[in-house]
Structure formats: C-alpha cells, structure tokens
Amino acid sequence: MLKISHKALFLASAVCLTISAQAQDKKGDAKAPAAAPTAPAKPAEAPKTGPKPYKEVITDKAKTTKGLFTVHKLEDKYFFEIPDSLMGREVMTVTRITKAATIPGTYGGEMLNRQVINFEKGPDNKVFLRAIQYINVSPDSTAPMYKAVKNSNVQPIAQAFDVKAFKKDSVSKQGSTVIEITDFFKGDNQIVSLPPFTKTMYKITSIAADRSYIQSIKTFPINTEIRTVKTFNGTPPMPSFGGAPSPIPSVNIPAIAASGAVTMEINTSMILLPKETMKQRYFDPRVGYFANGYTVFDEGSQRTEDRTFAVRWRLEPKNAEDAAKQKQGQLIEPKKPIVYYIDPATPAKWRKYLKLGVDDWQKAFEAAGWKNAIRAEILADNDTTISLEDARYSAIRYFASDIENAYGPNVHDPRSGEILESHIGWYHNVMKLLKKWYMTQAAAVDPRARKNKLDDELMGDLIRFVSSHEVGHTIGLRHNFGSSSTVPVENLRNPKWIAEHGHTPSIMDYARFNYVAQPEDGVKDLYPRIGEYDIWAIKWAYQTLDGATAEDDQKTLNKQFITEYAKNPRIWFGTEINPYDPRTQSECLGDNNMLASEYGIKNLKRIVPNLTEWTKEEAQDYDMLSEAYGEIVTQYRRYIGHVTKNVGGIYETPKTTDEAGTVYEPTPRSIQKDAVLWLNRQVFETPTWLLDGKIMAQIRPDQGLDAISRIQEATLTNLLAVDRLQRLIETNAKYATAYSLDEMFTDVRTSIWSELRSRKAIDASRRNLQKIYVEKMISTLNATGVAPTGGFSFRGTVVPAAVDPRKTDIISVSRGHLLTLKDEIKSALVQPTLDKMGKYHLQDCLFRIEKGLDPK
Structure with missing residues (x-):
C-alpha cells in the first residue's frame, strides 16, 4: 500500500484549489463582469500529529488478547499496549527459524539470535527499544560510581516507535502506551531477523517488504510470540564456466538460484526476565560449567573485578515446609521442574530413547536434594497445546538433515546465569556417525557392530547415550x-x-x-x-x-x-x-x-x-x-x-x-x-x-x-x-x-x-x-x-x-x-x-x- 504523508496531502489540496479558482475566473470573464474582490480563504489546518485518544486508535473493531503485552489487531496492523510497569524491564528475545528453505546447515527450529531488550519512553512521544548488553556494571544504583558506569555504557537504541495513544486504567490507576509494531516485525531489524553473519554467508541482500508479513501474534502471561513470514532478496551464485568452479566462493541456496529470493518462517519469543534475579553461583575452573560474566565497578573495591558465574536452571522449593525437609536430607520436588518435550517430528521408534536420555539425569539431581527435577515428555502428533517455538518450553527438535551431529545449547539470563529454556538440535544423520563410531571402536568385542545397519535396540542405546550427553550441555555442563x-x-x-x-x-x-x-x-x-x-x-x-x-x-x-x-x-x-x-x-x-x-x-x-x-x-x-x-x-x-x-x-x-x-x-x-x-x-x-x-x-x-x-x-x-x-x-x-x-x-x-x-x-x-x-x-x-x-x-x-x-x-x-x-x-x-x-x-x-x- 502506497503511503502519503499528511503534509503532502495538504500541499496537493492547495494546488488543486488554486487551479480550480483560476479556471473559475477565466470562465467568469467570458460570461459575467468581474465580482468584487473578496478576502483570501483561510488555509486549512494541518492534521494533528502525535498521540490520539485511545478509542480512536484501538477501536471496537480491534481484536485484542492480553498477556505480557496486550496485543491489538486492527485490519492488517498490530499494536502493542505496554503497561508502564514494563517500561525499563528486561525482556529476552529469542528468534528461531520455524520453517526453513532448503539452506545448507539451516533447519526449522534452530535459533537465529537472542538479545536482551527493554522499552523506555523517549522524547517527542517516542518509545525506544534498546538492546541491553551486560559488559560493565555497578551494583549500587545510589552510588556515584553507578553514574560513572552509566556514562560510559550507553545502551544502543535499536528501534524507535511513535506513541499512538496513552491509556489510564481507572481501576488500577496504571497507565499504558500503545505503539504500532507491524513494520518492526515485518522488517529486517537485526533483533528479530537474520544476523549479519548469516546474510553475508548466504549472500542475502535485503528484505522484500511486499512479500513479508506477520502471520500471527500470541501473547501469554510472561511471553509474547510473534510468527512472521519473511522473504529476502539474494545474489544467485556465479555460474560455472566450462565446468570450472565459480571464481567467487558462495553458498548455493536453491531458492535464490531459482528466483533471486528466499522465504522462511520465523518466530520471535519475547520473554520477561524475572524481576528478582537468581542468586549467582560463581564459576569454579575445577567444575566444568558454561559461564557468563561482566566487569564489576564497586565503590567498596580498590580495583575492578571480573565476575564470572555458572549457567544453571533455577530450582527452588515449593514452600518453606519443603525447604525445611530438604535441609533434613529429604528429597523434594522443585517448584518448577526442568521439562523437555520430544518433537512430534521424531520417528516414533526413537522417541523413548531420547526420553530415557533425559530421565537418566534424575539420579544426579537426587544427589543435589531434588526428586523429579528433570524429565522428558513425548508430544503427541496432534498436540496443539504446546508450541515448540514458544520460549517457555524446552525441546528436543528433530531435523531432517544429513549432518552427522547433535547439539545442546541453552538460553540464559545474562544477569544471573539462570537458564530459561533450551532446544536440543538432533540431526537425523547422527545415527550414521554413531554406527561408524561403534563399528570402529567396538566391533572387535561386540558382534552386533559387525554390520552396515545396526539393530534398532543397539541404535536406541546409542541414541540414549547421545541424548544424555546433549542434555548435560543444556543443564550447564x-x-x-x-x-x-x-x-x-x-x-x-x-x-x-x-x-x-x-x-x-x-x-x-x-x-x-x-x-x-x-x-x-x-x-x-x-x-x-x-x-x-x-x-x-x-x-x-x-x-x-x-x-x-x-x-x-x-x-x-x-x-x-x-x-x-x-x-x-x-x-x-x-x-x-x-x-x-x-x-x-x-x-x-x-x-x-x-x-x-x-x-x-x-x-x-x-x-x-x-x-x-x-x-x-x-x-x-x-x-x-x-x-x-x-x-x-x-x-x-x-x-x-x-x-x-x-x-x-x-x-x-x-x-x-x-x-x-x-x-x-x-x-x-x-x-x-x-x-x-x-x-x-x-x-x-x-x-x-x-x-x-x-x-x-x-x-x-x-x-x-x-x-x-x-x-x-x-x-x-x-x-x-x-x-x-x-x-x-x-x-x-x-x-x-x-x-x-x-x-x-x-x-x-x-x-x-x-x-x-x-x-x-x-x-x-x-x-x-x-x-x-x-x-x-x-x-x-x-x-x-x-x-x-x-x-x-x-x-x-x-x-x-x-x-x-x-x-x-x-x-x-x-x-x-x-x-x-x-x-x-x-x-x-x-x-x-x-x-x-x-x-x-x-x-x-x-x-x-x-x-x-x-x-x-
């Protein structure tokens, strides 16, 4: 749709009025004496810019859902209604490919990027989205040192939104701000799109706005899920000359070679980070955990300190009674267990082995004082209650890929190391790797390894071993x-x-x-x-x-x-x-x-x-x-x-x-x-x-x-x-x-x-x-x-x-x-x-x- 500014409309109207007046004057010369001069017409007032009354923006035609952000859909436009209580709160964005084109090494379910952001009110009726980085911090917000750190660590503004309306709740007395987010999520902002490295690798040049759109936005109590379809223009690979390889190395994406464009479905999860951060567990090089960290400027210290802390899930007792039992040596169940969902795309005969690989970790958590702290659940093929792109859920995703591998990442809160979710990537061809390993290392001892295709029971045991290993990574190891x-x-x-x-x-x-x-x-x-x-x-x-x-x-x-x-x-x-x-x-x-x-x-x-x-x-x-x-x-x-x-x-x-x-x-x-x-x-x-x-x-x-x-x-x-x-x-x-x-x-x-x-x-x-x-x-x-x-x-x-x-x-x-x-x-x-x-x-x-x- 072609957009014309209010200013352009006003100028066009003024020109039309002038031409019309001139035509009438000429016509009058031919038929009647000139009229007495009149006072010049007062120019029309320009339309007001800036916020409008709430009901003029969010009309009765809007489809509204409430959650982390209240989401309004009005025809083809989407609006976020952000309560004042969320202004300045950290939100983790996790962007994953939902459905991929045929791109080497890229599969539906894999993460593109993640970034902590916040929304804040800016001048001139703007709302800014800032990309938050934790590099240098000062723990005491009342101390002069805090100001010094802030002065040297300005967080980048990744996007600016016009405020469309304000709302004041007469009951809660809380205010909220309405912004339109359609173009932001349809567009190519790095936070919700492909990272620069990916674009360079695959020779993707720009987004095709006319072929990109928001598919759906769903909002829940602590997260909002945005599903988009994005089409990118790209540079086709150089043709070969007489069978010789291209003089310019490139990754061949079939869709770009065929049409000059590639389309994919992308999901961005926006999940609210906890107001009260988990207590850090400082990194110890004698115990192998993934870690995060930053430099601390503390007024009470005579030097800067590099604070490094382990990455782990937050396990807490449900109540004081359970906490007391745990102190006495009894096993208790955590308030929120670690749950992995087995992708329905997984071949049925391997699902139980992937589940066993997760459940095997229960004995380790029992040694830490927890029972039923970790488990896997096999999703039914027709289960629509859980979306594996939803950042609230962890999963083992099955990829139809010839890559001989599996991997276990996690998404964690950079302030504390708290793991928020994890998607284990399981490539179909990891079984080929397991077969090669087992024949080479075990065939002299185990007759079951002496064949091209291993029996399902043996392959299942090997899958269970790899599942346990990858789950280990997702719990921090x-x-x-x-x-x-x-x-x-x-x-x-x-x-x-x-x-x-x-x-x-x-x-x-x-x-x-x-x-x-x-x-x-x-x-x-x-x-x-x-x-x-x-x-x-x-x-x-x-x-x-x-x-x-x-x-x-x-x-x-x-x-x-x-x-x-x-x-x-x-x-x-x-x-x-x-x-x-x-x-x-x-x-x-x-x-x-x-x-x-x-x-x-x-x-x-x-x-x-x-x-x-x-x-x-x-x-x-x-x-x-x-x-x-x-x-x-x-x-x-x-x-x-x-x-x-x-x-x-x-x-x-x-x-x-x-x-x-x-x-x-x-x-x-x-x-x-x-x-x-x-x-x-x-x-x-x-x-x-x-x-x-x-x-x-x-x-x-x-x-x-x-x-x-x-x-x-x-x-x-x-x-x-x-x-x-x-x-x-x-x-x-x-x-x-x-x-x-x-x-x-x-x-x-x-x-x-x-x-x-x-x-x-x-x-x-x-x-x-x-x-x-x-x-x-x-x-x-x-x-x-x-x-x-x-x-x-x-x-x-x-x-x-x-x-x-x-x-x-x-x-x-x-x-x-x-x-x-x-x-x-x-x-x-x-x-x-x-x-x-x-x-x-x-x-x-x-x-x-x-x-x-x-x-x-």
Whole structure:
C-alpha cells in the first residue's frame, strides 16, 4: 500500500484549489463582469500529529488478547499496549527459524539470535527499544560510581516507535502506551531477523517488504510470540564456466538460484526476565560449567573485578515446609521442574530413547536434594497445546538433515546465569556417525557392530547415550575431556570394575566407546553413562545453599570440593580448551595414552581383515567398505594425536590458595620418552597392517604408500611444532631431569634412520619418511620469523603467544642433529652392501642437508 504523508496531502489540496479558482475566473470573464474582490480563504489546518485518544486508535473493531503485552489487531496492523510497569524491564528475545528453505546447515527450529531488550519512553512521544548488553556494571544504583558506569555504557537504541495513544486504567490507576509494531516485525531489524553473519554467508541482500508479513501474534502471561513470514532478496551464485568452479566462493541456496529470493518462517519469543534475579553461583575452573560474566565497578573495591558465574536452571522449593525437609536430607520436588518435550517430528521408534536420555539425569539431581527435577515428555502428533517455538518450553527438535551431529545449547539470563529454556538440535544423520563410531571402536568385542545397519535396540542405546550427553550441555555442563584420564587403563579391561564405574566418570567426556577392552576380557558394557563426576557437578550447581551472598556460597563450595576430591579423584574436571595437557583430550581413554592406544590398535588389527565381509551387501558397490576403512584410518590417527600431546606436555591442575601443590608442571620425563618410542614403533615403522591387500584392491587404485607417508608427515609436523620444542627447552632449563629437546631429537632421528646402523635395505616407505624428516628439520633450521603458538588460560581466555626460533636453542639443536645425520649418511654411502635405490636416496638426502646447512 502506497503511503502519503499528511503534509503532502495538504500541499496537493492547495494546488488543486488554486487551479480550480483560476479556471473559475477565466470562465467568469467570458460570461459575467468581474465580482468584487473578496478576502483570501483561510488555509486549512494541518492534521494533528502525535498521540490520539485511545478509542480512536484501538477501536471496537480491534481484536485484542492480553498477556505480557496486550496485543491489538486492527485490519492488517498490530499494536502493542505496554503497561508502564514494563517500561525499563528486561525482556529476552529469542528468534528461531520455524520453517526453513532448503539452506545448507539451516533447519526449522534452530535459533537465529537472542538479545536482551527493554522499552523506555523517549522524547517527542517516542518509545525506544534498546538492546541491553551486560559488559560493565555497578551494583549500587545510589552510588556515584553507578553514574560513572552509566556514562560510559550507553545502551544502543535499536528501534524507535511513535506513541499512538496513552491509556489510564481507572481501576488500577496504571497507565499504558500503545505503539504500532507491524513494520518492526515485518522488517529486517537485526533483533528479530537474520544476523549479519548469516546474510553475508548466504549472500542475502535485503528484505522484500511486499512479500513479508506477520502471520500471527500470541501473547501469554510472561511471553509474547510473534510468527512472521519473511522473504529476502539474494545474489544467485556465479555460474560455472566450462565446468570450472565459480571464481567467487558462495553458498548455493536453491531458492535464490531459482528466483533471486528466499522465504522462511520465523518466530520471535519475547520473554520477561524475572524481576528478582537468581542468586549467582560463581564459576569454579575445577567444575566444568558454561559461564557468563561482566566487569564489576564497586565503590567498596580498590580495583575492578571480573565476575564470572555458572549457567544453571533455577530450582527452588515449593514452600518453606519443603525447604525445611530438604535441609533434613529429604528429597523434594522443585517448584518448577526442568521439562523437555520430544518433537512430534521424531520417528516414533526413537522417541523413548531420547526420553530415557533425559530421565537418566534424575539420579544426579537426587544427589543435589531434588526428586523429579528433570524429565522428558513425548508430544503427541496432534498436540496443539504446546508450541515448540514458544520460549517457555524446552525441546528436543528433530531435523531432517544429513549432518552427522547433535547439539545442546541453552538460553540464559545474562544477569544471573539462570537458564530459561533450551532446544536440543538432533540431526537425523547422527545415527550414521554413531554406527561408524561403534563399528570402529567396538566391533572387535561386540558382534552386533559387525554390520552396515545396526539393530534398532543397539541404535536406541546409542541414541540414549547421545541424548544424555546433549542434555548435560543444556543443564550447564561443558565437556570434561579430563574425566577419562582418571581411570587406570587396565581397569578398562575388567568387567566387574566397568559394571560398577563405567569406562569414564563423565558422560560429558568425549570418551565414546571402550576401545581398550579386548575380546578375551568379557567386557559387555562398552558405552558411556552418567558417572561420578556428573553427579558431583550437578550437586555443586544445584544444591540449595544458605549463604547470604554468592561469595558465602563460593567459600562453602570450595571446602566441599577439597573434601570430595581428596576422597574421590575421579571427580576431576579437565577443560576442553587446554592445548598442552595430555590428560585432557578428545576421544581418548585411560591414564596412559600409550598403553590405551596400543590396545586400540590391537583391536583395529582384528577389524581390518574382516571389513570386506562385514560391509558387503548384495548388488552394492564398495562404498560402505571405503567408509569403514576411512574410519579405521581416522581412529588410528586419533591414537597418534593422543600420544603426541604427551611430548612437551604441561599438566594444569587449577587450585585455590588453600590447596597444596602447583598449578602447572611438566609431563614426567618417562611418559614423554615413552610417547616418542611409541611413535617410533607404531608410526615411523611402517604400519603395514593398514595396507590390507583385499581392501586396497577394492577401494583405491594405488597401494596406500602415499597415504602412509601423509600420516607420518602430519605426525612429524606436529611433533616438531615450534611451541612444543620451546616447551621442551623451558622445562629442561627449570628441571634438569626433564625430557630435553636434544633427547627428543635423538630418539626420533635414531629411529627414523635406524637403517644407517643396521645396514638393512631402506624400502620405499622408509625412504619417503626419511626425506620428510630431512625437509622438516631443514625447515626448522631455516625458520625466518616468529611462529605463532597456542596460549591458554583455565578461565577460558585464549592468550596468544609467539616464539622466534632464531632467538632460542631450537636452531642450535636442529643444526647439531643435521650435522650428525650428515656424517652418518656419508659413512653409510661407502658401505659395499648398499643397493642402488638406497644409494640414490642417501645421495639426495645428503645434498638436501648440505644445501639446508648452507642455503647460500
């Protein structure tokens, strides 16, 4: 609809009146004498702007619903009536895709963005919508410091609305303000639309206003739900030229390629944040919780304080009587339990397993003093009483996607860390991932894993495990990559011990399945479950504490941790972001990476000869064999990574000042040396077990020689990383008995070049490896600048660091070992038993080394 301003209408009317008057004058000249002059007409008054009487705006034709905001619909326009009591109150907006176009990686039910906002009255009869950020805060609103913080942290005005009307309730004496919100929700304001990153990624240019509209607005006591259909214009991908890829990288959205536009349904939930915030539970790096925080400016402090607090649900007793029972050790039900609804779009046979994954957490909450604190409910296919886009409800959403994953986010109050709701994303193809994992890690022990399609009961158990893991994230838990390192490797082969404890103390670890257990051990329980760490962590966050302040609770929890950890070291948390501590690793098991990986490779060697038989299907090609073999190689490379991290490793054990011991210490020398010897044995000695002739002949034209070389090169690159070499230098400088750079170089060189002493023939695979070694050492010797290295902090802040190898002993030691190797090669070249290919190879390596030592 074309809109014309009041001012434009007035000007147009004035012009028309002038033309009409002139026409009448000319007509009068022809028929009658001129009339006596009259006084000029008084110009019409311009229409009044600004608020109108309430009944002129919200007429009897309006359809009205009451809730958080009273919503009025008048023809195609929507109005919010905002009570004065809500002006300035924080509201969380959560915008999700309800129905998506065919967009790679985007599915109906996924969150686009979230933002805290508030409405406030502005000048000139405006209502402002501000986007609220919690970066710097001052706790005392009466103190001068509060004003200073406000002066330096002005919240952005994201939208301005004209006030259409005011209303005064004669009964409650409360006032309210009416604004029109049609264009705001139809439009492209970032808070209720696509985030800029998404637009850039998919080459979306602008919103198509004529094809965008509000589908419905529903309002409830604490939230209002706005459903819109939005169409965006976009730039189609560049066409290919003669089959060549586009010169401009882009994500191909079929709808944009076909029409230049993409349409999707979007739901924005506006949920009122509680007036009384939940008491914070301060973050503790010894317990793995997601956290939020801000900088506090307090007049009583002599410095700014970074306040960080855990993210968790608000569990409270229903009444004082229940609170007293809980103090006496009785389990009570919370006032508001945590409930997840299973998406009706979920295939029926998997729903019960997703529900079990949620319900499994009940025992952990019981340890914190709550019964029936968490549960899942399966929504009926025809249930219309609950909308899964409504921010009051948490859900497990099922996506028809080929992505091999699932994820568990949460939406929380940034003022306190209180979780408000969560939507777990469950991709259909996560089952493909589970099948690949289970066959690779368990087929040597469990015959049920030896097929392309797992039985429903087994797949259901695996789904239950992943469901529990993702639910763990939604109740606040991070990954605990250190949990499995508290378990002695040999215990992983003990059926009785596994039955009692499981193979990892935490389902939040990336421990996956028990690949250590051998076929002769009799271990049947191979997948993770909620363990001792999980139960402790839930108790830490969700028990009711009596401290008057969060600081009081922090002191109580600190004492609890010290006491509990002394009794049970299995509650240890190892962060997922530490690049140096070999105890905190993804996909690994046990307290000894070398021994655990040795057992893992034994099982891989059992699986490989059987893969052709286990993956064959009538009238099918060898795609399943190729996929299964690829997973074997991937698992083998994981083992290599687990072991390599021990070299130059630094243990990190967060502590408070009232705990004994150090926070940082080097990985013991014996473990580092054992790791290098393992790499020599399992990687640098050609892993011929991977080159199974029956498999190679079916899935690839070559014989795998180059593939082995790539694995060996990646291992050497990782092992010789500058930051790892520098850590070896630094720890040896402080601890005389620590594993040194020179010793590591010696152990690697003597293994890779063992033929120089044994006088054995150097085969093709070993010749490739030795050339790789020479090139890597020359590259290290001739480094020309600062090499970036990973830094970290257990509080979650990545601190970049850098090392210039030219200013360290790295260059010196590298040169020394190349000189030694040069002499050894010269000696080997004069041996009469040296074959022709060996001679060519050694001459070439000698030439490269001499050139590397003197590049001029």
